[in-house]
Amino acid sequence: GAVVSQHPSWVICKSGTSVKIECRSLDFQATTMFWYRQFPKQSLMLMATSNEGSKATYEQGVEKDKFLINHASLTLSTLTVTSAHPEDSSFYICSAERERLYTQYFGPGTRLTVL
Amino acid sequence: TQLLEQSPQFLSIQEGENLTVYCNSSSVFSSLQWYRQEPGEGPVLLVTVVTGGEVKKLKRLTFQFGDARKDSSLHITAAQPGDTGLYLCAKNRDDKIIFGKGTRLHILP
Numbered sequence: 001g002a003v004v005s006q007h008p009s010w011v012i013c014k015s016g017t018s019v020k021i022e023c024r025s026l027d028f029q030a031t032t033m034f035w036y037r038q039f040p041k042q043s044l045m046l047m048a049t050s051n052e053g054s055k056a057t058y059e060q061g062v063e064k065d066k067f068l069i070n071h072a073s074l075t076l077s078t079l080t081v082t083s084a085h086p087e088d089s090s091f092y093i094c095s096a097e098r099e100r101l102y103t104q105y106f107g108p109g110t111r112l113t114v115l
Numbered sequence: 116t117q118l119l120e121q122s123p124q125f126l127s128i129q130e131g132e133n134l135t136v137y138c139n140s141s142s143v144f145s146s147l148q149w150y151r152q153e154p155g156e157g158p159v160l161l162v163t164v165v166t167g168g169e170v171k172k173l174k175r176l177t178f179q180f181g182d183a184r185k186d187s188s189l190h191i192t193a194a195q196p197g198d199t200g201l202y203l204c205a206k207n208r209d210d211k212i213i214f215g216k217g218t219r220l221h222i223l224p
Contacts, residue, residue: 004157034211043203043216044158093157095212104212106150106157 023094
């Protein structure tokens with residue numbers, strides 16, 4: 001099966017610091033990866049689409065300068081939350097698209113807590 | 116604008132009972148996926164339905180896609196505590212997957 005990993009699984013940081021989250025497709029290549037954010041007891045909200053070798057596409061209302069996305073290889077995308085604030089505390093989930101357009105494989109998520 | 120409406124939002128039932136949750140949209144789906152998500156984990160794909168009227172079964176779970184491809188249902192027979200979780204339907208829009216708000220299901224032992 002297709003496996004997607006995220007690192008770290010959880011992180012606690014101080015307000016004002018930056019945090020990098022990695023998303024890796026372990027056994028397949030992903031030209032497209034997606035980043036989602038999920039607040040407690042809510043659904044997943046798409047933040048951005050990460051394309052290998054090109055700039056990410058951000059959803060309306062998501063600040064591209066705050067959530068930096070880099071998709072440097074076919075197996076790795078990173079999300080950096082810059083100058084994190086308590087309201088950025090959330091569950092961040094990535095997915096990687098494989099083969100068919102409507103098949104995405106999700107990572108286990110990263111719990112970010114900003115103090 | 117919420118493209119996908121899921122109902123009910125919450126459901127708590129006793130072990131052994133049957134239940135159905137729904138996913139509706141005002142627009143036609145090209146395809147629809149159902150996911151289950153447990154606390155602290157990413158969503159796991161249960162099924163993808165593509166054809167109007169399609170029915171797929173996954174053990175005690177039965178998924179149905181409406182004839183007009185605007186709605187879908189998930190029926191669970193003889194629910195078990197292990198079925199507890201957030202059930203999400205999702206559709207493709209502009210090369211992206213958009214999720215409904217989900218139905219939070221809790222099965223009481």
